[in-house]
Amino acid sequence: MRQGSLQVLLWQRALAPHSGRWSLPGGRLCADEDVEASIRRQLAEKVDVRQLAHVEQLAVFSAPDRVPGERVVATAFLGLVPCDNDPELPNDTSWYPVEALPDTAFDHEAIVLRARNRLRAKLSYTNLGFALAAPEFTVSALRELYSAALGYRVSATNLQRVLSRRGLLEPTGHTAPPGPSGGRPAALFRFTAGGILVTDPFAVLRPPGSARA
Amino acid sequence: MRQGSLQVLLWQRALAPHSGRWSLPGGRLCADEDVEASIRRQLAEKVDVRQLAHVEQLAVFSAPDRVPGERVVATAFLGLVPCDNDPELPNDTSWYPVEALPDTAFDHEAIVLRARNRLRAKLSYTNLGFALAAPEFTVSALRELYSAALGYRVSATNLQRVLSRRGLLEPTGHTAPPGPSGGRPAALFRFTAGGILVTDPFAVLRPPGSARA
DNA sequence: CCACGTTTTCGATTCTAAGGCGAAAACCTC
DNA sequence: GAGGTTTTCGCCTTAGAATCGAAAACGTGG
Structure with a gap:
């Protein structure tokens, strides 16, 4: 990027x-x-x-x-x-x-x-995005990164929630300074350690009664 | 198989x-x-x-x-x-x-x-199963094939619905003869033509408002 | 210092699609 | 024709993504 x-x-x-x-x-x-x-x-x-x-x-x-x-x-x-x-x-x-x-x-x-x-x-079914991002990043920055790589705009709201739900994203506690035109300062995140994780390659047709931990 | x-x-x-x-x-x-x-x-x-x-x-x-x-x-x-x-x-x-x-x-x-x-x-996100199946097959036969390849039992009901919904499966109109112990004769299906189709590699983080044709 | 615009964040709701269950259908044998 | 077997289909539940809007947290300009 x-x-x-x-x-x-x-x-x-x-x-x-x-x-x-x-x-x-x-x-x-x-x-x-x-x-x-x-x-x-x-x-x-x-x-x-x-x-x-x-x-x-x-x-x-x-x-x-x-x-x-x-x-x-x-x-x-x-x-x-x-x-x-x-x-x-x-x-x-x-x-x-x-x-x-x-x-x-x-x-x-x-x-x-x-x-x-x-x-x-x-990008959509792994946390491969971490390999393109900086060690710490805002959700907005991550959204731009995904948008550019995928070729279409993705929702920042949804991106954060999807990645968080999968346990791929964690807040660092720090915040980034707001831009010149103001706005709420963005929280900084990092990807959780552990290398590339395939979210769920067998997404469909799972074994019975496996409600995905 | x-x-x-x-x-x-x-x-x-x-x-x-x-x-x-x-x-x-x-x-x-x-x-x-x-x-x-x-x-x-x-x-x-x-x-x-x-x-x-x-x-x-x-x-x-x-x-x-x-x-x-x-x-x-x-x-x-x-x-x-x-x-x-x-x-x-x-x-x-x-x-x-x-x-x-x-x-x-x-x-x-x-x-x-x-x-x-x-x-x-x-197997889960393409119609690659067609390459293992016979030209015409019953849902039960397909279920056994998927079960053996995936290593766990899949529901025949769900398998048929998932593949049908994706437009990968179509009925041939024929039926297979029932087994020796009876039972309702199974309908025969085939995979729709068109080679390997990736169902939705970008399954997540789709472009906005793309309710998947 | 207070109204206003900006950007981010979070919660509530809707929507899609898979998972599960049970009844009905269609066949066999006895 | 009764009982057993296998398949099929509909209804309901559940999970997770998409959408929407309000609230939070910051600047700026009067």
Whole structure:
């Protein structure tokens, strides 16, 4: 989340093929690492994004002609950077809004769209939002974050109650200063610890008599 | 679904490493195919499972030591065989209940468990069940299928209503003959066409005033 | 310092959809 | 035709999300 919109970190290719186009960070898998270790290493090498709040496998992209001249199979990952973490970026690296991508290399546009869809889906049934938010946040800020990521406006009232009911949200006791035009100071919240929690993947067709603790 | 339980197709390895153990069907990726084409080819070569009702990527397994002596990165797939399709099996191939796997090779047990979890999750919020069911089925048969796959008993009444409400189920007009002990003849249903439909991945936090068409 | 606009928060109500129960329907066998 | 079996359907309950509006807590400007 950057400047009110969902953005993706791209870097401009210097070498052929597709030199000059923008691509997702990545690189080759080494002998002593699995794919997740590899993508974390690639990110740490090229940009200062060592604290990814969340990393998960997205999909394998393996069309034989996806990279001209060479057979390359890519395992795509979805990684989330908290909005309060603004890493130093090299010149050839930049954030781009997911809805307005530049000229991308290979099949990376398709990968980005897939990642966006995965994020949208998971936002609603997990607490994945915590990976995008700052450690402490107001409900309004969280609402803007969800709205931008989901692509439609969500109700702040409902967002707070849904997340609270699920036990994902807890008040910190602090309050944020009101804006320049006044207004009641907003209470600050944080997500409860415990990593990604799937709210209820089997939401429907539950076992009988399981009134959901 | 075989004999009332969720089963997985395994074949017994003839060569080292792990000779004699049971493994998931698979093989090497060729130059002119993507991973999905590859897994379909592997299945068609080794067993008569050409009509998979559903195939989807599961995850990449890439621990450096997952296969001794050689670096092998595997893209695991989840494929579903309808319960009315009983393919001819070679001698070294067999169905095994997911809950009672034999001695498996490599990390294949973990892969199977991951696949089972994915199936369970998707059964509740997609119409993926159609890929396990016969073209026409009774609600009772569908209930048994869901119960076995999910691992707990579901109510036939509720199952029918939930699926119908979502527009995933439609009556064929035919009826199945009653069992040997009598009983009202069951109506036959089919899943509505249209491939896999995600019921509502954004189930919560919907756009305002969207009462779900 | 007091009325007014602003923003957040909280409670009450409505609405949707799943869960549960029992009666009725449609078949068998004896 | 009586009794047992299985399926089907309607009604009711319950949970949780959506909506609405009032109250709280702050600024600003007269």
